[in-house]
Amino acid sequence: MKTTHFISGLLLVLLIILANCRNEVSDTEPEPGTPAGTTYLEPSPQRNGDAQAGYQYLIYGDFISSGIPLPVFKQVFGSNSPDDLGRTGDADGISYRFNVVTAANGVKVVTPTCLTCHAERLNGQVVVGLGSNTYDYTTDQAVTFQQADLAVQLFYGQNSPEWEAYYPASRAYQAIGPYILTKTRGVNPADKIFATLSAHRHADDLHWIDDQQFNVPLEAVPTDVPAWWLMKKKHALYYNGLGRGDFARLSSASGMLTLLDSAEARRTDDRFPDLMAWIRSLEAPAYPYPVDQALAAAGQVVFEKNCSKCHGKYNIPDEEYPNLLVDLSTVGTDPLLSQTYQSYPEYHNWYNGSWYALGDHKGQLLPNSGYVAPPLDGIWATAPYLHNGSVPTLEDLLNSPQRPAYWKRTFDNTEAEYDKVKVGWKYSVETSQADADTYNTTLAGYRNQGHTFGDVLGADDRKALIEYLKTL
Numbered sequence: 191m192k193t194t195h196f197i198s199g200l201l202l203v204l205l206i207i208l209a210n211c212r213n214e215v216s217d218t219e220p221e222p223g224t225p226a227g228t229t230y231l232e233p234s235p236q237r238n239g240d241a242q243a244g245y246q247y248l249i250y251g252d253f254i255s256s257g258i259p260l261p262v263f264k265q266v267f268g269s270n271s272p273d274d275l276g277r278t279g280d281a282d283g284i285s286y287r288f289n290v291v292t293a294a295n296g297v298k299v300v301t302p303t304c305l306t307c308h309a310e311r312l313n314g315q316v317v318v319g320l321g322s323n324t325y326d327y328t329t330d331q332a333v334t335f336q337q338a339d340l341a342v343q344l345f346y347g348q349n350s351p352e353w354e355a356y357y358p359a360s361r362a363y364q365a366i367g368p369y370i371l372t373k374t375r376g377v378n379p380a381d382k383i384f385a386t387l388s389a390h391r392h393a394d395d396l397h398w399i400d401d402q403q404f405n406v407p408l409e410a411v412p413t414d415v416p417a418w419w420l421m422k423k424k425h426a427l428y429y430n431g432l433g434r435g436d437f438a439r440l441s442s443a444s445g446m447l448t449l450l451d452s453a454e455a456r457r458t459d460d461r462f463p464d465l466m467a468w469i470r471s472l473e474a475p476a477y478p479y480p481v482d483q484a485l486a487a488a489g490q491v492v493f494e495k496n497c498s499k500c501h502g503k504y505n506i507p508d509e510e511y512p513n514l515l516v517d518l519s520t521v522g523t524d525p526l527l528s529q530t531y532q533s534y535p536e537y538h539n540w541y542n543g544s545w546y547a548l549g550d551h552k553g554q555l556l557p558n559s560g561y562v563a564p565p566l567d568g569i570w571a572t573a574p575y576l577h578n579g580s581v582p583t584l585e586d587l588l589n590s591p592q593r594p595a596y597w598k599r600t601f602d603n604t605e606a607e608y609d610k611v612k613v614g615w616k617y618s619v620e621t622s623q624a625d626a627d628t629y630n631t632t633l634a635g636y637r638n639q640g641h642t643f644g645d646v647l648g649a650d651d652r653k654a655l656i657e658y659l660k661t662l
């Protein structure tokens with residue numbers, strides 16, 4: 191009787207842990223003189239790959255090599271998820287957020303994947319490549335993994351191969367947990383995950399070190415997750431354009447969560463050009479509702495007059511994207527993400543001296559003071575807006591006095607939650623932050639200031655511009 195209670199208690203703990211887990215465009219030549227307050231980002235050579243092989247690797251691959259033993263996962267959750275991306279074999283019925291992989295010692299484990307952050311529901315359907323805007327990083331994952339430790343120990347004991355296959359994931363989450371907390375649901379601490387993991391990795395051979403080798407600030411700076419279909423136009427990755435060199439090498443650093451050493455990193459790095467080729471093959475989803483074409487045509491004129499110099503042109507065959515970094519003083523959005531790299535150079539210094547920055551296909555992290563003006567393909571689908579997701583709709587973005595200081599939404603991402611007039615998520619205006627579902631733009635890093643380029647427009651021009659943005 192007692193044992194039964196103990197086991198069902200542990201199952202509950204596991205349930206809570208996993209519930210918390212729910213969650214080539216031609217390069218444009220630099221203009222003769224870029225617009226004031228902007229800098230052209232130079233391209234770097236990229237490795238070629240096989241896109242179809244890349245997709246298979248994404249949904250079946252072992253780039254994260256440690257996680258919850260498969261039988262434990264199935265016992266707690268069953269294996270009936272409708273969102274399994276049609277996978278077969280062990281991943282049949284497992285949510286797209288996880289892969290089922292065989293750890294180095296032969297044990298099958300369920301691991302988090304890229305799609306934990308790089309897939310999301312939109313109008314009821316999962317869109318692979320859309321950045322997650324609902325995942326909740328406001329609770330400490332270290333605590334949940336402390337509880338998971340007890341559960342895995344109970345099922346298998348600590349001298350088991352299952353424990354060995356599970357332990358690297360637990361160790362990593364317990365080390366990073368307190369450093370990756372956000373203050374609102376829907377924003378992402380990925381930059382901080384990598385900064386904190388690197389503090390625990392030997393720069394040369396990447397093995398795990400229990401003590402932090404450099405001081406990591408406790409607070410995480412929140413970001414949105416960029417849509418993957420934009421990557422093919424970009425010369426530099428990440429919101430402030432610091433990701434330079436080989437994009438496959440840069441992205442493969444996700445493996446730092448659980449990899450054993452640089453031999454494992456090298457195996458993963460060999461497969462990542464395929465994954466990048468698949469990401470480059472993605473197109474933005476088309477706006478699924480009616481568009482007023484005459485109004486959109488008027489909006490295109492407004493866009494090309496006020497916005498194109500930074501965001502490019504979208505009408506085939508004149509499509510172009512200028513790849514500009516915009517100074518903080520020109521764009522005026524929350525400076526904390528950009529400034530953090532200046533205040534804490536330890537992370538990018540570690541990276542630029544590490545295994546990841548070696549050889550012909552090296553990655554480099556070269557921080558800038560400013561933000562990239564992103565391509566706007568599929569912008570209708572990627573609310574909330576700005577690098578920190580602080581503005582819920584395009585209408586609010588393009589009329590800055592109208593932006594809500596505190597706002598709250600349901601995170602259901604159903605069609606009923608989508609605002610076709612303001613373009614973005616429906617929300618309620620709040621007067622304070624009562625809970626984690628309310629976005630509080632008065633906090634450092636979460637501010638909704640800047641990017642006032644739409645303020646000068648009259649109401650008719652703004653309406654036309656928003657209609658045009660639906661067509662990108």
Ligand code: HEC
Pocket residue numbers: 253303304305306307308378379380381383413414415416417418420421424426427428429430437441442444445465
């Ligand atoms: C924990 C969430 C998370 C996971 C897991 C994750 N990413 Fe990301 N990814 C992000 C966030 C957040 C950004 C934006 C960071 C920034 O710009 O500061 C990002 C940026 C990127 C970019 C750059 C996009 C651009 O337009 O600049 C690429 C490419 C990318 N991720 C690929 C991957 C791949 C491949 C994986 C899996 C191997 C992965 N990511 C796993 C959250 C995640």
Ligand code: HEC
Pocket residue numbers: 429493496497498499500501516520521523524561562563564566569572574575576577578584587588641643644655
């Ligand atoms: C001087 C350059 C510049 C001009 C002009 C400009 N933008 Fe931007 N835009 C940026 C930068 C830089 C960002 C990213 C800022 C951030 O995330 O902090 C941005 C972000 C955006 C975003 C949010 C993207 C996202 O994924 O969240 C939209 C939408 C946008 N701009 C639309 C426009 C429109 C429409 C105009 C014309 C009225 C315009 N911009 C004019 C530089 C510019």
